[in-house]
Structure formats: C-alpha cells, structure tokens
Amino acid sequence: MTSPAHGEKPISASRCTLSALMGPQESNTHGNVHGGVIMKMVDEAGALAAMRHANRLVVTVAIDSMTFMEPIRLGYLVVCRAELTYVGRTSMEVRVEVTTENPLEGTPKTTNVAYLVYVALGDDARPAQVPKLVYETAEERASAEMARQRQEYRKQRRDL
DSSP, X not given: OOOGGGSEXXXXXXXXXXXXXXXXXXXXXXXXXXXXXXXXXXXXHHHHHHHHHHTSOEEEEEEOOOOOOSOOBTTOEEEEXXXXXXXXXXXXXXXXXXXXXXXXXXXXXXXEEEEEEEXXXXXXXXXXXXXXXXXXXXXXXXHHHHHHHHHHHHHHHHTO
C-alpha cells in the first residue's frame, strides 16, 4: 500500500490564500508597502501550499524573478493565492499571485506573480519524497507543461 506522503493529490487539495491589511509598519516614507514585506508573504503562502501537499515541513530552494508591476499602498488589502504547478521527487513548484485592493473601492489588481520551488524535509531533515500531482483541468495540464520547462531551465542554470 502507498503511504499518504507518496500517493497522489490534486492541486485543489493544497491551494491556499494568505491575506493581510497593510499598516504603517509595512510601508515606506512614500506610503508604499516595502517590497520585502510582499516577498515574505509570497514565500509564506507558497510554503503553506507546499506543506499541505507534502504533509511535511519544506524549505525554499528557489525564487524565480519577481516583478513589482504596481505599488501597493498603505491601508490596502494584499491577497496571496498559492497553488502547486509541478512536483518532482522531493521538490514542488508553487505559483503565487499577489493582488491588492483598496478596501473602500473593492477593485482587485494583480501586482505580482512569482514561482517558487520548495523541497520537502523528512524527520532527518533530508529531502523527502512528495505525492504526485493530479491535474484535473486542461488549464492545470498546460500550466504543468510550462512548469516543466521552467524546471529544465533551472537545471541548466544550476549546471553552469
């Protein structure tokens, strides 16, 4: 029998959302939220999705480029939506989309999209096998193909 840690899981089983209202402690003198605050939220949301999938602790091993498309203002709501796009034997790629909205207006805008790679850790703190990913829609399968291409590119860069 296959153990739960090594079985299969759909993307929907680990999808998660992390949100926070941005206060003065997160902003700079221009009234914009510090980029590092957003990067931390992205990493936390991605790690939560990866941990849900792996049923294990994870570590961040790669963050693909992250572009800040728009500033996020003091007092705005920030929402990070994370979902797995690809898994290897011990690693997982997670897509995190960041949206922001003025809570008085309620119109969300996408401000960032990032892809992060996590590795699951076993009880011995060594890489541990993760469940396979079940793709339920054509969109998820297309996303997985793009994720495979990103993973190949990462491997090529690492081997330089």
